[in-house]
Amino acid sequence: MSLRAHFETRRPRYQVIAEVLEADIEAGRFGEGELLPSEAQLCASYGVSRHTVREAIRTLSDLGLVDARAGIGTRVLARNPGSYVQRLKEIADLHDYVSETSRRVISRSVLHAAEAGIALPGGPGKAWRMVEAVRHVSGSDVVVAWTQVFVLPRYGAVLDRITGNDLVYLLIEREYGIRTARLRQSIYALAAPATAAAQIGLEPGAPSLAVLREYIDDKGEVFEVTFSIHPPDRYRYDTEFVLSPGKP
Amino acid sequence: MSLRAHFETRRPRYQVIAEVLEADIEAGRFGEGELLPSEAQLCASYGVSRHTVREAIRTLSDLGLVDARAGIGTRVLARNPGSYVQRLKEIADLHDYVSETSRRVISRSVLHAAEAGIALPGGPGKAWRMVEAVRHVSGSDVVVAWTQVFVLPRYGAVLDRITGNDLVYLLIEREYGIRTARLRQSIYALAAPATAAAQIGLEPGAPSLAVLREYIDDKGEVFEVTFSIHPPDRYRYDTEFVLSPGKP
DNA sequence: GAGTGGTCTAGACCACACA
DNA sequence: GTGTGGTCTAGACCACTCT
16 A cells, blocks of 8 residues: 555645554454554555654554554554443533523521432431522423432532522532532432422322432542422433544 | 653653643633743743654643644633543443343334324334334343334334344344444433333323434434333433543 | 664654734 | 744654563
């Protein structure tokens, strides 16, 4: 294989070489688990400098196709099927309805985990601060969710200051300089509990959608838990996964 | 700032420089939207070659912190909060319950979109092949879902061959050489429809969780749609999002 | 010790953006 | 035109792995 493509198309040599190597891998000329020719050999084959060869290999590495190691060589990885990713810039994207709805606080309290209607991490004796609220469409009285927000007592101050649209985890991140490293989310159907049902205009026991979210900081501590109950037909959880190449 | 760190710790110079620059950005010494010093200036400041400076800048670029452009310079991007990604190697990970459950086919048919209980893409007159099935825990008769799978007629042959655990989209990918490029998923609460309720041991109108998935190939065509109804408490949809650095 | 990729230098020419 | 980053060469030394 030559580099005619380079001279014809004026594309960078390392890109052309990367594509040739990629095609070789796809075609099985370099099989899974085998080593690519060494950088020195590739330099000779393609008549380019080592830097150029290394740029080409870097491209393949970024695609997750090969793994280069000093002392060993550049190994062809298992045919990468890619992976499906859902990517969010802000966790707020998860509840895009936030911007179109407002919160009305119903109550605030301090309680022990055992008293909450749901399982909170840290054991039944652990104290949490909680606010109960409903979310309704802004400028209307259509209620889309009944919500509980639990936060660790040391962050509880933010709960006294929330207004219609603030996202509690963002307030905590900002004021206490922590970062949400992980979010766990669980969605399930539920017969609406009486307390929630009354607030959102459902019959007790009617179908409803429950969403439980745990916000976890970079030390692994769950610092906030939210629990929402949505009326059916006024809320759905939509997701799109896109196939993307890249390292696993 | 010197490169003492390099000589003390024996770490690559470009890494040390990258960290110094990153700290400078964090500290606001290079503000959002501003240009970094040119590569030539950085070479002089740190007393290294241009290659080394470029490796450092490449590191920052991979982190999504800066954007280098020929003719302009290297611009500091808006403080990158990272993004939260949910990553799946196989869409099958989405229904992890697949491996622990088996499917029992109830019926097969050919129908027009208008006859389906849900909205299928492509207009009401479009023909689809469908199978109706229930999923139950393997080796038990506990039913966890009532399911409909719709596929384009030209792929319908696979529906005649599905056994207890095959994933239809994987069969189609394999046999017809297509690739699932995107998956759209919608989850909502639903009063169980009578047909489904009867099959999974629910009262009609009881709370249930509905999951609608559209499988889309790389030409943008929806080639499969699945619709599932789950009893509450026998199914929940769990997700974990992890904060990851990187370009947006 | 021989060979690998990882790091680094000192040059060079180019395409591009902007004044 | 001047300066930017993008590409490329021809060297060099190193840490690492395997024998």
